[in-house]
Amino acid sequence: MPSVFAKHILHWQANNPRPLPWDNGPRDPYHIWISEIIMQQTRIEQGAPYYLKFVNRFPSVKSLADAPLDEVLRYWQGLGYYTRARNVHKAAVFINQQLDGVFPDTYEGLLALPGIGPYSAAAISSFAFGLSYPVVDGNVKRVISRYEGITSSIDEPTTHNAIRDTASKYMKGVSPGAFNQAIMNFGALVCKPVNPGCTTCPLSRKCYALQNGMVTALPVRSKKKSVIFRYFHFVVITWRGKVLLQRRDGKDIWQGLYTPPMMERTAARAPSIRQLETFVKSITGLGGIAHIQSSPAQQQLLSHQTIVGRFHFIRLLSPPPALDDSFVWVTKKMLTTTRDQK
Ligand code: SF4
Structure with a gap:
């Protein structure tokens, strides 16, 4: 029954x-x-x-x-x-x-x-x-x-x-x-x-x-866990119309996906030109860069953390060397095509 x-x-x-x-x-x-x-x-x-x-x-x-x-x-x-x-x-x-x-x-x-x-x-x-x-x-x-x-x-x-x-x-x-x-x-x-x-x-x-007049009181929830804020500074390195992407390895979010190389910092404030230069050098071995602009901060709320992201656009001043296979140079058109496949 x-x-x-x-x-x-x-x-x-x-x-x-x-x-x-x-x-x-x-x-x-x-x-x-x-x-x-x-x-x-x-x-x-x-x-x-x-x-x-x-x-x-x-x-x-x-x-x-x-x-x-x-x-x-x-x-x-x-x-x-x-x-x-x-x-x-x-x-x-x-x-x-x-x-x-x-x-x-x-x-x-x-x-x-x-x-x-x-x-x-x-x-x-x-x-x-x-x-x-x-x-x-x-x-x-x-x-x-x-x-x-x-x-x-x-x-x-x-x-x-x-x-x-x-x-x-x-x-x-x-x-x-x-x-x-x-x-x-x-x-x-x-x-x-x-x-x-x-x-x-x-x-x-x-x-x-x-x-029993309890509709708004139910269901009962435990107090929400506090959300962690993380500050991701993506460094968009360009050379002759191409953009450098890096595969995210390790056990963090977006594992296996490609993003511009990223520096995680403790605040949304932009890194100095010197810090950007040091970061780019750690990847490419090249010293000279031109800083084009930095984007405003944007937030993305994930289930247990809030990502505050900024993009810092950099142009290399000399040809980049070959990098290991976690890096890939893509055209801006390729980035658009990938986005359109959503
Ligand atoms: S809508 Fe939900 S709370 Fe309202 S009477 Fe129905 S079961 Fe009860």
């Missing part, structure tokens, strides 16, 4: 279908996996064009596994969180080489793939294979916290597990994929963080938060 909760949200979903960009395309496990990973921390409207271009270029696990990582990263450019792209590629290679190209069809098998945690494993196993694993994202946590009147922090693992178990109980007797999709959509469109649609909500009669 389906739960009252499931009946209401599935009925609501049937009356409020949400067209998704992949509705008319293939929905095999591979495509479901890619859409789930791309849509993490991305709004559907924003992520959809990236998804469509990605699966158009890489229509199967094999095509993705056979592609060089650099190309995969290029198709990811603009989505951020590049570790996801690296993991997607690593997982495709693993499936291709270790699993004879067969996509895992169990929750545990999915969980063993790089970049797939409990959320993605639940989403893929329920959407692709009809397995009873509830997804627990921010929307689900909000709906269930309010409906059940959960007052412990949703950031605590014990609360997370309690919400997962409640969702699991509500899911019994209905299609797991349909339930997961419905509760996520319901959280995004009705039980919203601000101004939820309580007056027309089908769960209102049994909703603890509404019945």
Whole structure:
């Protein structure tokens, strides 16, 4: 017997279908996996064009596994969180080489793939294979916290597990994929963080938060961690119309991507000409530079840090020597073309 909760949200979903960009395309496990990973921390409207271009270029696990990582990263450019792209590629290679190209069809098998945690494993196993694993994202946590009147922090693992178990109980007797999709959509469109649609909500009669005047107080969150500020000074070195880029190695953000050589400093204030000259010399071995201009500071907010970036445009005064293979000279046109592939 389906739960009252499931009946209401599935009925609501049937009356409020949400067209998704992949509705008319293939929905095999591979495509479901890619859409789930791309849509993490991305709004559907924003992520959809990236998804469509990605699966158009890489229509199967094999095509993705056979592609060089650099190309995969290029198709990811603009989505951020590049570790996801690296993991997607690593997982495709693993499936291709270790699993004879067969996509895992169990929750545990999915969980063993790089970049797939409990959320993605639940989403893929329920959407692709009809397995009873509830997804627990921010929307689900909000709906269930309010409906059940959960007052412990949703950031605590014990609360997370309690919400997962409640969702699991509500899911019994209905299609797991349909339930997961419905509760996520319901959280995004009705039980919203601000101004939820309580007056027309089908769960209102049994909703603890509404019945007890606690809608705005729930869900409870732990205090936010403080955000770290980092100051990246990109030195745009040019020579005869070409720009020098450097591949980012090491375990920091944007690993494997190319940027202008970068000095990380403790403030947004521009380095002196002498400091820029010393930096350029450390890369090219050349002493003379012409400083053209420095850009104003711009901020990019990542999940756990804020990057404050500035660009300092430099022209070399003599021909650069050959550099190691982490550097590449590109034309300005190439930079534009790459950006247009977003
Ligand atoms: S009544 Fe309001 S708070 Fe309760 S589930 Fe519905 S939208 Fe959310």
